[in-house]
Every structure is written in structure tokens, then in C-alpha cells.
Amino acid sequence: MGKLIRGISKNARFMVIDSTDVVQKALEIHNSSPTAIAALGRAVTAALMMGQEIKVDNGSVTIRIDSDGPAKQLIVTADNKGNVKGYIANDKEVIERKANGKLDVGSYIGKGFLKIIKDIGGKEPYVGIAPLQSGEIAEDIAYYYFTSEQIPSVVALGVFVDKDMSIKHAGGYMVQLLPGAEDDFITKLEEKIKAIRSVTELMEGGMNPERIAKLLYEDMSSENPDDLVEEYKILDTVEVNYSCDCNKEKFFRGIVSLGKDEINHLLENDEDIEVECHFCKAKYSFNKDDFKLILENN
Numbered sequence: 001m002g003k004l005i006r007g008i009s010k011n012a013r014f015m016v017i018d019s020t021d022v023v024q025k026a027l028e029i030h031n032s033s034p035t036a037i038a039a040l041g042r043a044v045t046a047a048l049m050m051g052q053e054i055k056v057d058n059g060s061v062t063i064r065i066d067s068d069g070p071a072k073q074l075i076v077t078a079d080n081k082g083n084v085k086g087y088i089a090n091d092k093e094v095i096e097r098k099a100n101g102k103l104d105v106g107s108y109i110g111k112g113f114l115k116i117i118k119d120i121g122g123k124e125p126y127v128g129i130a131p132l133q134s135g136e137i138a139e140d141i142a143y144y145y146f147t148s149e150q151i152p153s154v155v156a157l158g159v160f161v162d163k164d165m166s167i168k169h170a171g172g173y174m175v176q177l178l179p180g181a182e183d184d185f186i187t188k189l190e191e192k193i194k195a196i197r198s199v200t201e202l203m204e205g206g207m208n209p210e211r212i213a214k215l216l217y218e219d220m221s222s223e224n225p226d227d228l229v230e231e232y233k234i235l236d237t238v239e240v241n242y243s244c245d246c247n248k249e250k251f252f253r254g255i256v257s258l259g260k261d262e263i264n265h266l267l268e269n270d271e272d273i274e275v276e277c278h279f280c281k282a283k284y285s286f287n288k289d290d291f292k293l294i295l296e297n298n
């Protein structure tokens with residue numbers, strides 16, 4: 001289980017998350033290559049923060065990337081209760097690291113588009129789209145917010161894969177300016193982001209989400225380390241988990257929607273229909289009897 005905090009100050013709202021356990025669970029399910037789990041882990045971390053914006057029950061936010069790199073496609077969905085699930089189409093490919101030793105998520109994703117789909121209870125979901133900037137995900141999401149929603153945002157995401165292929169640290173933060181944010185606050189925030197270490201380095205140093213939030217608001221121009229750029233308040237603490245809401249009934253309805261001919265075709269040779277959930281790898285199997293009523297009636 002990971003932890004997300006959500007807070008606000010005069011000029012901005014922010015979220016900070018420790019998603020180490022969530023990304024570890026994703027890795028255990030998908031058994032992805034290091035670069036793929038770094039990409040998926042960053043997206044999962046971002047989606048958990050973005051899910052907090054959804055105000056309706058049963059709503060969700062989906063990050064979808066379609067691109068020309070080895071990953072091909074990434075889909076991650078989160079709700080506002082701290083649940084997230086996701087997958088990458090091609091998650092086994094091993095990509096060479098960058099010259100600085102870092103996992104090359106940008107090359108793994110490649111060029112393409114980031115789509116944000118918000119299911120907020122209406123008939124049609126809200127869909128926003130932006131071209132990928134670097135494929136490194138954090139920058140792509142910040143660009144999406146700025147161009148599609150006109151919200152200047154700072155997004156930081158990090159996944160540190162240990163030598164034993166476990167997730168040592170995963171986390172992130174997002175600071176979004178409120179309408180009419182003061183220039184002085186923006187300048188100080190920009191300076192701060194440039195000056196501080198990466199999220200996983202901060203976590204390696206023992207920082208939890210509350211401490212990272214304080215770091216973001218510390219006033220570097222003051223000699224007293226307790227001085228803040230402005231007061232802030234933590235509004236919520238949310239437990240976050242990797243969890244899939246699939247079940248046999250959902251897959252059954254999916255198969256039924258294919259129609260009678262297709263079902264008959266799938267049942268040829270008296271073999272059961274086997275399906276596997278992309279998100280959690282759960283397997284479901286259906287036999288002729290499951291479709292008896294449908295095949296007998298029209």
C-alpha cells in the first residue's frame with residue numbers, strides 16, 4: 001500500500017505520492033523489463049494523482065499513450081479512491097540505458113500522443129489529447145495540462161529499479177497553479193524545482209510525502225530553513241493500491257457483445273473460450289453451457 005497526500009496553498013494545489021508498493025505490485029503482475037516498469041510505474045503514479053481530481057463516485061481517469069517506440073501502447077486507469085491498474089502492450093523489451101545510467105523511458109515510448117480520458121459520470125467521457133514531448137511521461141503530462149486544460153503544472157515522477165529487479169522507490173509530485181497565481185510564487189517554485197533532487201533521490205534520503213511537500217514550500221531565499229514561500233495545508237491522505245476490478249461477468253458481457261456467429265466460431269472444436277485480463281492477468285474460461293441461452297435464442 002502506498003500513500004498520497006493532497007494539499008493547497010494560496011497560489012497552488014499539490015499532491016505528493018509514495019507509490020513504491022503500488023509499482024512493486026504492478027511489476028509482480030506484469031513481470032516487465034526494467035524500462036517498461038519504469039514507464040508503467042511513472043504512469044501509474046501520475047494516474048493516482050490525477051484520479052484525485054475526479055469528483056464523482058465510480059468516475060475514473062485514464063492515461064493512454066499510443067506511440068511508435070517499442071512500448072507501442074500504454075494504458076493506465078485510476079479512480080479517486082486510490083485504486084490504479086495498467087499495462088503496456090509490449091513490456092518485455094530490454095532497452096539500453098542512457099549514457100548517464102538512467103533507464104531510457106523516452107526511447108522506449110517514442111513519439112506519439114498522450115490521451116487523457118476522464119469518466120466523470122456523463123454519457124460521454126471527457127477526452128483531451130496532446131502530442132508527446134519527450135516520452136518521459138512527467139513532462140508529457142505537464143504539457144497536456146498546459147495546452148489542453150490551461151493549467152500550468154509541475155509534474156515529477158520517478159521509479160527506481162534496484163539491482164535485484166525490485167522497486168526500491170517510486171513516487172512523484174504535482175503542483176498546479178491556481179488561477180491568478182502570483183509571479184513571485186511561480187518564480188520561486190521554478191527555482192525550487194531546479195534546485196532539488198529527483199523524487200527517488202529524495203525518497204532514498206528518507207523523505208516521506210509530507211516532508212517532500214514541505215521541501216517544495218521552503219523558502220530558499222530565507223536563512224531560516226523553516227520559512228515557507230507561503231503557508232500550505234494538507235487536506236487529505238489517501239491510501240493507494242494496485243487493484244483491478246475485473247470479474248467473470250464483465251468478460252462474459254464482452255464476449256456476448258461479439259454476437260452469435262462469433263461465439264459459435266470461438267467454440268468450434270469444442271474448446272472453451274479463454275480470456276485473460278490485460279490489467280491483472282486473471283484468467284477466465286467459458287464453455288458452451290455458459291452461452292447456451294444466447295445460442296438457442298436470437
Ligand SMILES: [Zn+2]
Binds near residue numbers: 245247277278280
Ligand atoms: Zn483484471
